[in-house]
Amino acid sequence: MSDIKVTLAVEDRAENQDTLSISEIVPRIVAERKSFVDVTEESLLEEIANCVADSADDNVKDEVDEKPDESPFDQHRLKLLENVKAAYNESALALDFVSLLISSVRPTSASTSMSPHLKTHIPVGSLGADRVPAPQVANEPGVGIGWKIESLTNARDRLKTCASRLRTEAAKEKTYWAGVASIAATGEVLFKVRNSDTRGLGIKYGFGDAGSKYRDPGIGVLKRSATGTVDFEPKEEVQKKFVRVTIKSEEGEVTKSVSNVYTRDSKPPTDPTLAAIHETRHALFEEELFFEIAREARLLTSRKVTVADGAVTVDLGEGDMVVIEWVEVPEEPTTTFAPSLANLFVLALRLLLANAHRQQLEKMRTPPAPLQSKGGPNPNPPLPILRPLLAHILHKRLVSRARRSLYLLSTTHSGLSFEITTNNSTDKESSSLGRLMAAPVSNLKIKFSDKGNAKVVIPSPLQSHQSMFDVTMFKGTSQETVTSHTGFHELVELEEWVRWAADRSEPKKSN
Amino acid sequence: MNQPIEPDHINVPTEALESLRLRLTQVSHSLNTLQAQLHQPTLPPWSSLHNQFNVLLTQLVSLSSTITHQSDILQQTVTFPLPAFPTATEAGLMATLLRKKILPEVEEWCEEVKQKALGVKIRTVDQYGEWAAETVEEAKQEYEWYGLMTREEVDNGVKPPVYVAPEEEAGEGAKLTIEQILQFTCAGKMPTVA
Structure with a gap:
């Protein structure tokens, strides 16, 4: 009943009469007639107009119209709509019949529930009824039982599908949570995510808790894959x-x-x-x-x-x-x-x-410094990673160059002797990085015969506020009387000065 | 002779028909509403459709029970067109209105379910109710309805897994009782670890 197309198009029916058998045509005509009950004049006119329009561009539209709707949802909706329509037709017909029959007794009240079509075509009170003694028709229980069985079968099938789906879901959940537990057991930090777009378990894999202030906080989610295993998805893609x-x-x-x-x-x-x-x-x-x-x-x-x-x-x-x-x-x-x-x-x-x-x-653990209204230090200074390493490398190279040139001077100037000590003490007990954490400092002691001696401090080469060579000159052999204090920025300057000082302190030649 | 005969309407089962008319109006109205809702480009939420359908089912049950209630009188009543009916022009409509034969599709449908009902011993509603209650009870016995384990697991003596957080394994701090902690926070009494 549901697949009957209710239409008034005459051509349509005529062309289908060849292909349909009698048993198919008869209910179809009946179904069409029924539709008269709720068909108005306007809708008829409209349908006829549509028929004409359709036949005008038949060749173009035919292919498009007859294509079945691909989407299963729309198919179901269409089927449901057809069923509802058929049911409505049936109930409207029954209502019309009952109303018409009542109208013979109560014309006014009965006509309120009659369809407009019936009202215009059939006069009220045109049906009669009489009571004829008829044998009791035995109620046929088969139909009811059959329907009950059908419904029960449907319900059972649905319950079974639901149960099996639940079972697989439960198995997947079990795998997922077992995976989550194994991850949690390794000490990973898991937390609840309640965003608008993502919900579930989050994992913090970044170094934020270790003191990192990097822009990527290293947060990901643990999702359940289609098979129930745990899928790790970082929030931001990290390049390998x-x-x-x-x-x-x-x-x-x-x-x-x-x-x-x-x-x-x-x-x-x-x-x-x-x-x-x-x-x-x-x-x-x-x-x-x-x-x-x-x-x-x-x-x-x-x-x-x-x-x-x-x-x-x-x-x-x-x-x-x-x-x-x-x-x-x-x-x-x-x-x-x-x-x-x-x-x-x-x-x-x-x-x-x-x-x-x-x-x-x-x-971060110490109490923060008081807020300053302006000109505070850079709140996010670069971390010392390259600088300590570079300072030591450059310092070492500088010291070795200084040693080399001083050695050359000492060969030409008698009485000139020197000694370089680099501060290697790892007194910073906190660090396993050794002297890398302390700024490199070297001390250079130069002796100019008995007349004087100098102390040169060579600090870290990356410190720009200090001169590269901090020179203090003393009189005699002790470091008590300071004769001069100066600073040099280049090794060449130091060299010049040492040569000059050595020349001065050398015993004068007789001529 | 041309005087029309006033038909006698005494045997029209007015009361039965009135009650039917009421129910039918309700059903038609509900069906019409449902149809209108389904025609909308965006469907209403499924729960609202479901409610609508439930209302419809209730009305249908009510209609069905009314028919059963009045079945005696309805079965004995025969309807026929009176001379006032425009038989010549509206023959088709008359046939549609007065048709008593079930539509072929419906007939097929009925036959189909009758076939299904052939081997069934249960014949009445009461029997069905008894059978259903028994079956449900039997089915219930098959399952455990509490706990986190399947029956199979319980029978095999499987213990539920206990998750131990890594921190808890150290066992520090767990030795203090709540009284000791309260004594410390209120009176400053240092707890002695047992």
């Missing part, structure tokens, strides 16, 4: 790159060593989710390391540190260069650690970042 250090000499022509180590697990966890979390965490560390180095490098432009082409280049002088890059992780990482210079260099950088994290954490 690492910091690589290349040490070059001869103006960058000769590569002396390249680092090949980066932060990773020596034994990655077997759980793929945990492995992904670890990998992302390490990648984040490397990213922050390079970011901080680049930030620091901008302050060191006066020290021949340049940031160009995605690499930080440090010119150490005398043709030696250190290139720090952020590059893709190789497919097959090296498994052994070679104690090359570059590897040690990059390890020191990592240790310094971790140390800077710790210092920041300690700073």
Whole structure:
């Protein structure tokens, strides 16, 4: 009944009469007639007009109209609509019949429930009824029972589908929570996420709790995959790159060593989710390391540190260069650690970042300084990562150059002797980084025969407020009487001065 | 002779028909509303459709019980067109109105479900109710309706997993009782670890 198309189009019916059998046509006509009950004149006129319009561009529209709707939702909706329409037709017809029959007794009240079509075509009170003694028709229980069975079967099937779906869901949930528990057991920080777009379990894999102030806080979510396993999704995509250090000499022509180590697990966890979390965490560390180095490098432009082409280049002088890059992780990482210079260099950088994290954490724990209305210090200064390393390297080179030139002077000037001591004491007990945490300081003692001696303090070369060589001259052999105090900024100046002082203190030749 | 005969309406079952008319008006109205709702480009929420459908079902049950209630009188009543009916012009409409035969589709449908009902022993509503109650009780026995384990797991003696947070494993601080902590916070009495 539901698939009967109710239409008034005559052509339509005529062309279908050839293809339909009698048993199909008869109910169809009946169904069409029924529709008269709720058809108004306007709708008829409209339908006829549509028929004409349709036939006019039949060739064009035919293909489009007959295409079945692809979407299953629309199909169901259409089917439901047809069923409701048929039911409405049936009930309207029954109502019309009952009303018409009543109208023979109560014409006024009955006509209120009659359809407009019936009212205009059939006069009220035109049906009669009489009571005819008829044998009791036995009630046929088969239909009711059959329907009940049908409904029960449907209900059972639906319950079964629901139950099986619930069961698979429960199994998936079990896998998911087992995975979550295994992740939580390794000490990862999990928390509840209640955003508008994401809901579920969050994981903090970043270094925020360790003192990092990097822009990416390292937050991800643990999602349930289609199969129930735990899927780790970082909130911000972290590139799988690492910091690589290349040490070059001869103006960058000769590569002396390249680092090949980066932060990773020596034994990655077997759980793929945990492995992904670890990998992302390490990648984040490397990213922050390079970011901080680049930030620091901008302050060191006066020290021949340049940031160009995605690499930080440090010119150490005398043709030696250190290139720090952020590059893709190789497919097959090296498994052994070679104690090359570059590897040690990059390890020191990592240790310094971790140390800077710790210092920041300690700073965060102390009560904050009072607010200043203006001109406070930079609230987010670059972390000391490159600077300590660079200070020591440059200092060492300077000291060795000074030693060399003083040695040359001592060969030509008799009575000139010198001694250089570099402060190697690791009195900063807090640090496992050794002397890296303390600024490099060297003391140079020069003796000019018996007439005088000088004390030269060579501080860290990155301190711009101090002169490179702080010279104090004393009289005699003791350090009691200061004769002069000066500072030099270049080794050449120191050399000149020493030569001059040595010349003066040398015993005068007779002629 | 041309004087029309005034038909006798004494045997029209007015009361029965009136009660039917009321129910039918309700059903038609509900169906019309439902149809209008389904025609909208955006469907109303499913819960509202569901409610509408429930109302419709209630009305249908009421209609059905009215028919059953009046079945005696309705079965014995025969309807026929009076001379006032424009039989010549509206023959089709008359046939539609007075048709008693079930539509072929409905007949098929009825036959189909009758076939399904063939082997069923339960014949009355009371029997059905008894059977349903028994079956539900039987089904209930198959399941545990409490706890976090399946019956199978309980029978096999599986213990529920206990998650221990890494911090708790250290066991520090757990030795103090609540009284000791309160004594410390209120009176400053240092607790002695047992």
